[in-house]
Amino acid sequence: MPQGEGNNASVHDADADAAVATAVHGAPDSLFEVQPQGARMKSITRVLTSVLFVAAFAALQAAAPAALAADKVTFKLDFSPVGYQAPFYAGVSRGVYAKHGLDVDIIPGNGSYPAVLDVASGRIDFAFADTSVLALAALKGLRDVKVVAMVFEATPYSVLYLKNKGISKPADLAGKTEANFTGSGVGQLFQAFARINGFSTSGIKEILSAPPTYLNPLVVGQADFAPSTVNQTVNLRGLAKQAGNDLQEFRFIDYGINIYGAAILANTKTIAEHSDVVKRFVRASLESVQWAARHPEAAVAELRKTNPQLKKDRALAELRSILQVSIPRGASAPDPLQLGWVDKAKMTRTVDLVRESYGLKQTVDPRALYTNAYVAKP
Amino acid sequence: MPRVVVHYAPATILAVVVLVAWQALVRLFHVPEIILPAPSQIAAALVDPSVDWPHHIWVTGVEVVIGFAVAVVLGIALALVIVMSAFLARVLLPWILLAQIAPKIAFAPILFLAFGYNQLPTILITFLVAFFPMVVNTATGLSSLDPRMKDLLRSYQASRWDVLRKAQFPAALPYVFTGLKVSSTLAVIGANVAEFVSARAGLGFLIINAQVTFNAPLAFAAAGYLILLGVLFYALVAILERVTMPWAVPHRAA
Amino acid sequence: MAVVCLSNVGKQYQTADGVTIEALRDIHLAVEHGEFTAVVGPSGCGKSTLLRIIAGLDRASAGSVEIDGALVAGPVASAGVMFQDPLLMAWRTALNNVLLPIEVLRRKRAAYRERARELLALVGLQGFEQRYPHELSGGMQQRVALARALIHDPELLLMDEPFAALDEITREQMGLELLRIWNETGKTVLFVTHSISEAVFLADRVLVLSARPGLLRAEIRVELPRPRSAKVRGLQRYTDHCQQIREQLGLVG
Numbered sequence: 001m002p003q004g005e006g007n008n009a010s011v012h013d014a015d016a017d018a019a020v021a022t023a024v025h026g027a028p029d030s031l032f033e034v035q036p037q038g039a040r041m042k043s044i045t046r047v048l049t050s051v052l053f054v055a056a057f058a059a060l061q062a063a064a065p066a067a068l069a070a071d072k073v074t075f076k077l078d079f080s081p082v083g084y085q086a087p088f089y090a091g092v093s094r095g096v097y098a099k100h101g102l103d104v105d106i107i108p109g110n111g112s113y114p115a116v117l118d119v120a121s122g123r124i125d126f127a128f129a130d131t132s133v134l135a136l137a138a139l140k141g142l143r144d145v146k147v148v149a150m151v152f153e154a155t156p157y158s159v160l161y162l163k164n165k166g167i168s169k170p171a172d173l174a175g176k177t178e179a180n181f182t183g184s185g186v187g188q189l190f191q192a193f194a195r196i197n198g199f200s201t202s203g204i205k206e207i208l209s210a211p212p213t214y215l216n217p218l219v220v221g222q223a224d225f226a227p228s229t230v231n232q233t234v235n236l237r238g239l240a241k242q243a244g245n246d247l248q249e250f251r252f253i254d255y256g257i258n259i260y261g262a263a264i265l266a267n268t269k270t271i272a273e274h275s276d277v278v279k280r281f282v283r284a285s286l287e288s289v290q291w292a293a294r295h296p297e298a299a300v301a302e303l304r305k306t307n308p309q310l311k312k313d314r315a316l317a318e319l320r321s322i323l324q325v326s327i328p329r330g331a332s333a334p335d336p337l338q339l340g341w342v343d344k345a346k347m348t349r350t351v352d353l354v355r356e357s358y359g360l361k362q363t364v365d366p367r368a369l370y371t372n373a374y375v376a377k378p
Numbered sequence: 379m380p381r382v383v384v385h386y387a388p389a390t391i392l393a394v395v396v397l398v399a400w401q402a403l404v405r406l407f408h409v410p411e412i413i414l415p416a417p418s419q420i421a422a423a424l425v426d427p428s429v430d431w432p433h434h435i436w437v438t439g440v441e442v443v444i445g446f447a448v449a450v451v452l453g454i455a456l457a458l459v460i461v462m463s464a465f466l467a468r469v470l471l472p473w474i475l476l477a478q479i480a481p482k483i484a485f486a487p488i489l490f491l492a493f494g495y496n497q498l499p500t501i502l503i504t505f506l507v508a509f510f511p512m513v514v515n516t517a518t519g520l521s522s523l524d525p526r527m528k529d530l531l532r533s534y535q536a537s538r539w540d541v542l543r544k545a546q547f548p549a550a551l552p553y554v555f556t557g558l559k560v561s562s563t564l565a566v567i568g569a570n571v572a573e574f575v576s577a578r579a580g581l582g583f584l585i586i587n588a589q590v591t592f593n594a595p596l597a598f599a600a601a602g603y604l605i606l607l608g609v610l611f612y613a614l615v616a617i618l619e620r621v622t623m624p625w626a627v628p629h630r631a632a
Numbered sequence: 633m634a635v636v637c638l639s640n641v642g643k644q645y646q647t648a649d650g651v652t653i654e655a656l657r658d659i660h661l662a663v664e665h666g667e668f669t670a671v672v673g674p675s676g677c678g679k680s681t682l683l684r685i686i687a688g689l690d691r692a693s694a695g696s697v698e699i700d701g702a703l704v705a706g707p708v709a710s711a712g713v714m715f716q717d718p719l720l721m722a723w724r725t726a727l728n729n730v731l732l733p734i735e736v737l738r739r740k741r742a743a744y745r746e747r748a749r750e751l752l753a754l755v756g757l758q759g760f761e762q763r764y765p766h767e768l769s770g771g772m773q774q775r776v777a778l779a780r781a782l783i784h785d786p787e788l789l790l791m792d793e794p795f796a797a798l799d800e801i802t803r804e805q806m807g808l809e810l811l812r813i814w815n816e817t818g819k820t821v822l823f824v825t826h827s828i829s830e831a832v833f834l835a836d837r838v839l840v841l842s843a844r845p846g847l848l849r850a851e852i853r854v855e856l857p858r859p860r861s862a863k864v865r866g867l868q869r870y871t872d873h874c875q876q877i878r879e880q881l882g883l884v885g
Contacts, residue, residue, distance in 0.1 A: 524717075524719065526715055526717065526719055527719050527721075529684075529689050529715075530713065531732075531736055532689060532707055533688070533689060533711070533713045534707065534732075534733045534736040534737055534784075535706070535707050535708075535709060535736070535737065536736045540736055544721075544732070544735065544736065545721065548721065548723045548724075549721075549722075549723075551723070623723065624764075625722050625723050625764040625765075625766060626722075
């Protein structure tokens with residue numbers, strides 16, 4: 001939870017934005033990391049340093065005016081750091097969040113569902129997670145989480161397939177082998193995809209693997225197709241070719257499924273009690289999304305500052321594909337806040353599709369799942 | 379030829395042979411990189427400057443060391459308790475067993491939810507994974523004393539505490555070291571498992587991140603450093619054992 | 633006054649199936665100061681139990697045990713014990729093994745250090761003080777155990793088949809060593825063995841115990857010259873005593 005507005009100051013002040021950015025990613029990595037690597041101090045020096053530190057901290061506390069103090073917020077993503085998250089990482093490293101008085105701690109995720117649960121429990125302030133997963137949670141009774149800003153206006157979900165396995169249209173998928181993982185959201189929505197595109201899933205064989213590597217069978221040709229996202233297509237095309245396979249995709253939006261993708265989520269309690277923080281967070285996030293849409297190469301460069309192990313061209317290709325499919329107005333929208341607007345009809349479609357795919361009887365009012373209070377109508 | 383070289387030569391030669399064969403086979407059969415990368419690619423990843431290896435190794439290393447240390451201290455303490463008191467043994471053993479058998483992967487998300495997204499749950503999981511062997515081995519060791527030795531000490535009016543201190547503890551040492559060897563390697567695995575669930579940095583984090591970005595050489599390289607970490611710990615324990623128990627020379631197997 | 637005095641001592645215990653075993657019955661025994669007494673009998677006749685009761689490690693079911701006139705209620709410091717196994721601590725040097733009783737009895741180690749060296753020299757292990765048990769042979773380990781039994785200068789030495797695990801040559805050597813030490817220190821020795829020849833060779837008097845129930849069948853005074861040497865085994869009297877004991881144990885064919 002944000003540590004209150006203004007009074008409970010942290011040591012970070014406006015001048016130290018750059019330090020904040022690295023501190024956000026450096027310091028929290030280790031709860032117990034007190035001193036720089038390799039630094040060894042004699043105990044007396046250590047005591048003296050502690051005393052000085054405490055004195056400096058106290059002085060800064062007294063000196064920092066309330067207006068400059070940043071609110072600490074935690075922001076959990078849907079996935080391990082990858083290219084399409086560049087907008088948010090760039091927002092932190094470029095000081096966009098800091099400019100809006102926010103000290104954002106980005107936490108890598110391992111799926112949309114855990115991210116939704118984290119927000120629901122209050123453990124995390126904001127999450128970036130798929131709207132269809134939120135809809136699923138809401139249908140199962142979760143009422144505490146809402147979309148405060150849409151980001152992926154169109155779902156990035158896509159069915160990746162190998163053309164060389166005799167597949168050229170969705171109906172060809174019948175009876176083929178699918179690569180999937182247990183609990184996959186897009187894997188379940190594939191049921192609706194099948195219904196809409198007129199084929200049965202009953203004859204389809206499944207290869208189930210662990211989430212991080214479930215697409216490997218597809219790359220090597222053990223599986224014929226896999227429900228996934230558009231950014232994976234660009235990732236895998238080259239690898240599939242190496243293995244002698246021609247990887248193509250049926251994008252959901254091209255084949256009759258026009259629903260929402262990932263959005264920024266917040267707890268209803270946060271919205272009620274810290275509305276100003278939500279407002280600033282949404283604004284900073286959407287500004288960063290627009291900036292990334294306009295400068296994708298620079299955005300990837302920012303991402304690689306904190307995650308240098310990511311390969312530049314892959315991350316860039318991923319980001320570009322997501323921007324093209326899921327944030328089509330990203331660069332052109334006159335006001336970044338317009339990017340976050342939620343349309344009731346589209347949200348209803350999203351909820352209905354989830355209901356159908358999971359075979360659920362319960363219903364939920366789509367309006368309960370979002371608020372447009374922090375965004376602007378396009 | 380110096381003894382050290384002769385001693386380690388066979389193992390080294392075998393390793394080199396395996397690596398060369400691996401490299402050749404991968405190239406020969408055009409094995410896709412994401413299935414099995416070539417040793418040359420993994421080697422490149424091991425020294426890749428765009429990966430902050432020292433940082434990730436440090437992060438995981440800290441988790442392993444602290445989790446292991448807590449496992450050792452608590453493990454030995456618990457072993458003492460269950461050996462000294464049959465009543466407490468009955469009370470505590472089910473919980474100790476539970477800590478061991480409960481699938482940490484299933485409980486890890488709950489721990490992160492409870493304690494936050496930082497290294498505390500990671501260290502907790504590492505501890506839970508590593509602590510059972512310490513308890514069991516130490517308890518076995520403490521109970522391994524020849525009962526006639528107890529008689530001998532009793533004949534000099536030794537108290538229970540005397541027997542524990544002078545006989546049971548030293549007799550338990552070889553078992554404690556076995557426990558340390560097993561626990562230290564399990565601690566590495568535990569930290570890894572926890573990082574798979576949630577982490578911002580570390581070798582386990584790198585493995586997952588590499589997998590989801592289809593960077594197999596990086597995943598293997600991170601795993602390689604993890605293996606190195608485990609071997610290092612094992613070696614440290616083995617050295618400590620040699621130093622602490624000079625009398626055990628003829629009986630030592632590993 | 634007798635050092636050890638047993639009156640009417642009996643020992644019963646229950647097995648797991650509830651059967652009552654009578655290990656000892658109606659034992660009367662008096663050991664005089666400086667005497668070397670052997671107790672001989674077949675396996676399971678309770679001779680080890682007898683020793684344990686005297687050592688205070690087990691309690692008699694009936695009768696009384698006195699050492700130096702005081703009733704034995706638990707282990708007494710005035711006895712040194714030796715078992716069949718040397719029971720040395722593998723992690724201690726020979727010297728530290730000898731000093732073990734001192735530590736347990738809470739006396740000052742420094743005060744006994746010199747004595748420990750002397751005792752090791754006495755048992756023929758001078759120069760082996762810093763060796764670990766695994767570096768010593770079985771016989772040498774038993775010698776360390778003997779030195780340990782003597783360190784706190786007990787009046788009484790209780791020995792439960794101490795040479796049973798050794799080969800015959802070492803056994804005889806150790807027997808001679810023991811007699812030499814007994815001579816020099818003047819201790820009272822109670823020596824349990826299953827070897828008739830060993831009992832006769834070492835002791836002033838041999839107590840013959842029968843099995844189930846453990847009864848004191850006979851007490852035979854050994855009329856052989858001291859100090860004993862290997863030549864003693866050639867004497868007719870030696871053979872006679874052994875024969876006597878055999879008869880008592882029903883071993884005559």
